Amino acid sequence: MLVLHNARVEFGGHTVLRDVSFELPQGRTTVMIGRNGAGKTTTLRTIMGLLPLSAGRITIDGQDLAEVPDHGRAALGIGYAPEDRRMIPGFTVEENLLLPTLALKLDQSTTRERLGSVYELMPELRELSRRPGGSLSGGQGKMVALGRALMVATRVILLDEPFQGLAPALALNYARTLAKVRDQRKDLTLLVTESSPQLLGGVTDRALQIERGEVMETTLAEARH
Numbered sequence: 001m002l003v004l005h006n007a008r009v010e011f012g013g014h015t016v017l018r019d020v021s022f023e024l025p026q027g028r029t030t031v032m033i034g035r036n037g038a039g040k041t042t043t044l045r046t047i048m049g050l051l052p053l054s055a056g057r058i059t060i061d062g063q064d065l066a067e068v069p070d071h072g073r074a075a076l077g078i079g080y081a082p083e084d085r086r087m088i089p090g091f092t093v094e095e096n097l098l099l100p101t102l103a104l105k106l107d108q109s110t111t112r113e114r115l116g117s118v119y120e121l122m123p124e125l126r127e128l129s130r131r132p133g134g135s136l137s138g139g140q141g142k143m144v145a146l147g148r149a150l151m152v153a154t155r156v157i158l159l160d161e162p163f164q165g166l167a168p169a170l171a172l173n174y175a176r177t178l179a180k181v182r183d184q185r186k187d188l189t190l191l192v193t194e195s196s197p198q199l200l201g202g203v204t205d206r207a208l209q210i211e212r213g214e215v216m217e218t219t220l221a222e223a224r225h
């Protein structure tokens with residue numbers, strides 16, 4: 001279980017996360033809903049160690065993440081698909097998928113196994129595997145970003161506004177893929193951010209609302225748009 005205990009983040013004296021506490025129970029999918037600027041990306045980047053806490057703690061299964069540098073968080077099995085996809089345009093899709101495994105120094109058989117399992121979950125990525133990253137559409141890029149996060153995620157996966165900008169058919173496909181992930185990786189903990197609860201119907205029933213850096217438990221039905 002991943003837990004934030006009174007996590008506070010400040011930018012230049014301005015508090016952006018206000019003593020945020022919540023739990024992500026193992027194997028559950030939690031959505032975090034909040035308007036532009038509410039602090040969704042900041043929350044995910046803080047979990048990844050890309051932004052420093054000015055107070056509070058983050059733990060995973062009781063281990064304080066303060067002991068783990070940012071590059072070590074992926075090694076703990078925390079996968080992250082940022083809002084901006086950051087694909088390497090000159091690398092093929094497959095090379096983009098393999099990038100995080102190089103950083104993790106995974107052996108070849110584990111790497112092949114993970115790649116196979118990602119292709120099984122997302123057969124469209126196998127079809128795109130030889131294409132240069134730079135030639136993909138925005139929606140295809142989001143799928144690669146999900147695949148790349150899945151290459152790393154043995155415990156937790158953090159998805160920042162994955163549905164943003166997806167055409168309805170692609171959003172449906174993405175939601176179906178997430179449902180498959182939940183079905184086939186029952187131990188994996190998911191946190192998905194979104195600005196509108198409408199896009200998340202069927203993804204989960206557990207929701208957090210974030211407003212001006214404050215987080216509270218809610219339900220999808222009650223979440224404000």
Ligand SMILES: Nc1ncnc2c1ncn2[C@@H]1O[C@H](COP(=O)(O)OP(=O)(O)OP(=O)(O)O)[C@@H](O)[C@H]1O
Nearest residue numbers: 011016034035036037038039040041042043083195
């Ligand atoms: N590097 C930064 N320096 C200063 N302020 C920042 C920085 N990054 C984010 N902020 C501020 O922190 C607040 C939260 O931003 P954040 O990006 O987490 O929001 P968000 O919920 O992800 O919004 P969006 O839906 O637009 O992606 C905003 O007020 C933003 O202006």
Ligand SMILES: [Mg+2]
Nearest residue numbers: 040041042083
């Ligand atoms: Mg954001």
